[in-house]
Amino acid sequence: MSSAENKADDNTDSRQQAEDEFETVSHEDAETAANTDNKANANKDDLQLTRFDNDLRDVEDDSDDDEQGMAHHPIFGMLAGRLGQRRRGSSHKYDKLHPxxxxxxxxxVDECVEVEHDAFPEQERASREKFEYRLSRCPELSLGIFTQPTKAEMEEGSDEKRKLIAIIVATRTQAPSxxxxxxxxxxxxxxxxxxxxTSGNKEPLGHQENGATICIHSLAVRSEYQSMGIGSVLLRSYxxxxxxxxxxxRLxxxxxDEMxxxxGRFGFDDMxxxxxxxGxxxxxxxxxxxxxxQDD
Structure with missing residues (x-):
């Protein structure tokens, strides 16, 4: 075999090896609106918002480098509905969550109440009926991150169950803020x-379907999952x-003040x-x- 043929074979082997290092993430790997049982009930998109809080203790750990890593990690692709390639054998702090x-x-509703009560001070928590109202009237404006037990945990008969660990809940309004x-x-x-x-001088209470402003009332992460950047991933994808x-x-x-x-790192302006x-x-x-x- 000639040196040129050897070189060609080497190049082929290199390309094959590079391709083998990647694993395609399929639509079945990401649970989006199209893959959930709630597809028929979801309007427009898989989103909803509620009251925003100031007690996101994962903020200090969100360095610029970490945010860049999150933006390219498969979890962001799944949450944002964008699927891509993942290098086989890679690891990330979110991997153990199986989110x-x-x-x-x-x-x-009950899980949302638990998450918010765990994350917010008492005076800034939404009541159970507020969650019930918002998740009944505009569930398409909400989004949650759940963890799943690993295959090994299930095979071992672990008590670990699917768990809601982070939420965004919102409503619409005609007001600009x-x-x-x-x-x-x-x-x-x-x-x-x-x-x-309806027409009138007094602003109606709650969700207004014809409003152009989506009001985020709650971005909450369970305390045991804070300082992992999960709040940032959820907000960015939302x-x-x-x-x-x-x-x-607008949102x-x-x-x-401290938040x-x-x-601001996500594009929100202080008005x-x-x-x-x-509260x-x-x-x-x-x-x-x-x-x-700008459009992507």
Whole structure:
């Protein structure tokens, strides 16, 4: 065999070896709206929002380098609905979680209450009925991250079960920012099924289906899973989903002073103090205008 043939064979072997180092992530590997039992109930996209909180203790560990790593890690692709390639044998701090994402429904109310009560101070927690209202009226605006027991744990008969570890819950409003009315809910919502606001000088309470602003009321991570960047991954993927779905003009949330820098990293602008009195006030209006974001 000639040297040219040897070189050609070497190149072929190298290409084959490089290809073998990658493993394709298929649609079946990622639980998105198309792969969940809630597909028929999901409108527009797998998203929902609720009240935002300031007690995300994973913030300090989110360095720029770590964020770049998260942006290219398979979990981000799964949560954002974007599938790609993963190098065989790679490892990441999220791998042990075996996470999956799913739109939250009324069936997840109790778990949402647990997550928020674990993450937020008492005065800033949403009531169970608020969760029930939001997950009934606009579940497509919510998103949760669940952990799954590993195959080895299941084979060993472990008591580990599927667990909700992080949530985003939200509603729509016609107002340009979060207001006390948008954070509230009509007490007759179980009998009055209307979601479209009516004309008048007074802002209606709760979710308004024709609103162009999505108000994030809750981004919460269970305390045992904080300081892992999960809140950042969930928020980043949520923003991308809403942006890609083109279902709103902006995202809005409330943040305390110490959290403004965190949300600023995701494109939220500080619009100054909020008039909201919920949880003892001292909030800032944070707004992300989708018109200000460049298309990927």
């Amino acid at each position: 999956e994402n799913q739109v939250l429904t009324i069936a997840n 979060v207001t006390d009315a948008s954070m509230d809910y009509p007490k007759d919502w179980k009998t009055d099924k209307r979601t479209l606001s 923003i991308q989903r809403i942006k890609d779905a083109k279902i709103a003009d 809005a949330l409330l943040a305390h 403004k820098k965190f949300y 100054g103090p909020s008039q909201c009195t919920f 003892g006030a001292n909030w800032n209006n944070m707004i992300l205008e989708f018109s200000d974001l």
